[in-house]
Amino acid sequence: MSSSDIIIVGAGINGCASAYQLAREGHQVTVIERFSPAAMASGWTLAGVRQSGRHPAELPIAIEAVEMWPKLSEELGADTGYRQEGNLRLARDENEVETIQDLVKVQSKASLDVIFLNGSVEIHEIAPAISQKVLAASFCRTDGHAEPHATVMAFRAAAERYGAKFLLGQAASEILVDRERFVGISTGKDRIVGNNCVIAAGIHSNDLLAPLGLSIPLSIPMVTVIQTEPLQPLLKPVFGVANANCAGRQQIDGRLRVTSSAMDWHGELTQGPPPAVAPTASSIARTIENVSAVLPAFSEAKIAKIWAGLLDLTPDALPVLERSPEIDGIVIAAGFSGHGFGIAPMTSLLVRDLVLDETPRLPLNAFKRSRFQGQEIKQGSLTLHG
């Protein structure tokens, strides 16, 4: 048996960033990870960092996160690969033009710096590689992208420098509770005694939460990701499309990394390590077709790697970020619904506030688990646009 004041389950970007925020204030932190850091969504991700297209409840978190990203590499002492090169959302037909116009109107009202690009000439000035057949686009200049493995490793290393311990290759099997209070985590063979825990276990969060009656309604769709061999610099902004059936960006090493829409998962996840999901042939074909239509250079690129990723999707596509009102000492940070990478620097500060039982620095009412109880939730739109 060992002990740690704070135990974090999951070494994705949320677990590692939360470990960093808490350890740098001198708290004793242990992170338990079944595989290795960034083994699941935080490694599978496209890794766009955007405010545009965010739900109004999530927008303040995204805006604060975008303030943090440019300073993060220096703060963590390692390059996250972050580049503030904008986010383009493309319209390929008249219906999509209307969708984009509405989006620009709504988001401008929310004081976001989003502009409407009318026609291929205006789009060409920002991204010459985008097809001239694209009719219009929204552009948010302050959005961007980062390199996911580098970012997670940077948070992990910084957390370790402040004394956080990482137990890799070990799975938490049970949250231990005594008289409505968190007392520790069991790994089956061992137990770690603690005062607070953070459940940041992505799609597996309910394995630990459900036995305590704290489960989150999650569906788990799948997204196909294709990565090319390195190309000459051709695309600065991240791109998405109005109906979210593809998105992409050029990595810092020149590779294009593009994604499909979200689709039903066939249910198989090989336990690795690392864990892997096989994409289907039809999703690969559709992704190639959709991306090539808006980014013609993609069709001639050499494919280096193809994988699929899984999303922890809640009914309203917003995460759960709360300190459990039922069992003291349990903080839940899960259900990021396909857009938790970009906001993670700010999410980790909110997790810190919840763990220390301080008033969160931003309102978190929209992220309580109780919103799912006894009321019909409107299905939120899944916005895979980087």
Ligand SMILES: Cc1cc2nc3c(=O)[nH]c(=O)nc-3n(C[C@H](O)[C@H](O)[C@H](O)COP(=O)(O)OP(=O)(O)OC[C@H]3O[C@@H](n4cnc5c(N)ncnc54)[C@H](O)[C@@H]3O)c2cc1C
């Ligand atoms: C294809 C794809 C594209 C995406 N694109 C974007 C994007 O462009 N922009 C954006 O902001 N977001 C994007 N997202 C979403 C984003 O990547 C995720 O929301 C984010 O990475 C979630 O991080 P996390 O730390 O919460 O979860 P994860 O990264 O999934 O980490 C959870 C960790 O917990 C571990 N774990 C689970 N159960 C246990 C257990 N019992 N014991 C120990 N460890 C356990 C897992 O092994 C895993 O490492 C995308 C996601 C995917 C899949």
